[in-house]
Amino acid sequence: MHTAFKRRLTYGTNVLAAIALALALVVMANWIARKYPRRHDFLQTSDLYQLSPKTKSVLQSLDQDIRFYVFSNPQDSELYSRLERLLKAYQVESPRISFEMTDQVRDISRMRQLVREFGVDEPDTVVITYGDRKKLLTEMDLAEFNFRLNDYTGGQIKELRQLKAEQAITSAILELVNPRKIIASFTVKHGEKSIYGYDDNGLTDAKRFLDRDNITPEPIELVGMSEIPVTNCDILVVAGPTRKFLDTEVNLIRRYLNSGGHALIMLDPRIESGLEQLLPEYNLKVGNNVVVDPERQIPGAGPLQLVVGLYRDHPITSKLQTFTLFFLARSISVLDEANNVNVAAPVALTGQRGWGETRSELDTFKHDKGADLDGPVSIACAVENQKTGMRLVVFGDSDFASNRDIGTGANRDLFMNSVNWLVKREMLVSIGPKTVAEMKRLNLGQAQLRLITIMVVLVVPSCAAVAGFFVFLARRR
Incomplete structure (x- = not known):
């Protein structure tokens, strides 16, 4: 009797110890997971939720808490479910991040409270708060959509095409x-492309990205300054x-650069701007030519449409992974690569046969x-003077930044990376939108459905039963 009790006591103690050990392991694993959080998306083939460097x-670098208030719309459940997953990725990277998802239909009282608090006009909005500051993002800031006709109702169907949430959110956090606003002053009165021009030749899209x-784009008139x-x-x-710029205007630009200024200059071919004689002072030569590359052309577009995919190892282009498109470009060359004062480097070039x-x-080339200038031919160069702090980027084309072309290939990234490098924000490597892969629906026929039913309902359970029967026979022996 005593032996049986002792055996049961020992057995019970072992069970309790095992349970306690299991609980301790669970608690420890949970503590480790919270202290060193890691996420990996095994089901997604894209990098939609992988944050950029x-x-x-x-x-x-955050030193205060940032909170997101997301007013989710049930009609755009795909966008807001993806946005929620992206914000969770932000939380993993920083404990300073928190967010609240508010359903506009189910949480009407909370929705009204937040609308009064933040003064929100548009229903599809994300409010980001940092101390006493706030920033609003709309649905159009977060994503791009395709619209198609519904064959049954005649209405429009909105489909998520690209997710721009990371670039919008990170830029909002930076702001x-x-x-402090960074001012980008665009010269006027010389026929330049306009930041207020909505046509193909305008720069309203570039203004939006800035x-x-x-970065605040503003016009500047040099005459009279x-x-x-x-x-x-x-x-x-x-x-x-x-x-052409007046000599007095060229002198203004010269003094601005010599005092440590930063400039982005885009010069089209066959047009004399008056800056061609200024740029050699900064170790650059503007070619009187039109750049062509027979090996890098869009079929049917002609030789004036230049596709560039060769980039030098420079902060502006180090992260570019796709082509940039130029139309009617001229060469921009480094005069002296050994110049240690105005250090110049090409950043985008044609192939060897350009x-x-x-x-x-x-008409013919x-x-x-x-x-002619032999290839590879440089289309863009960057110059830096370490002593004065001057930085200069010169392109042999301005069309790549126009409304027509800035959304093509890596044009937007090239433009924005140039601007960020000029103001010494190298860490701000451009974040591009991420294409949402189309979800594939598996369409099965009746025969395939019957086969799956038989496998699940009959074959798998039967295999388990047969295996159990053989185990029973083995134990009987």
């Missing part, structure tokens, strides 16, 4: 953390002038050795 760097990165103030002009932008065509006729 830019975003991670921004999140790791909240660093409220605004998103907390005594100086370009470095403190009120973080970047001077010359966007494809069609008329060249700079010097003939004035643009033929590489003339000795007369």
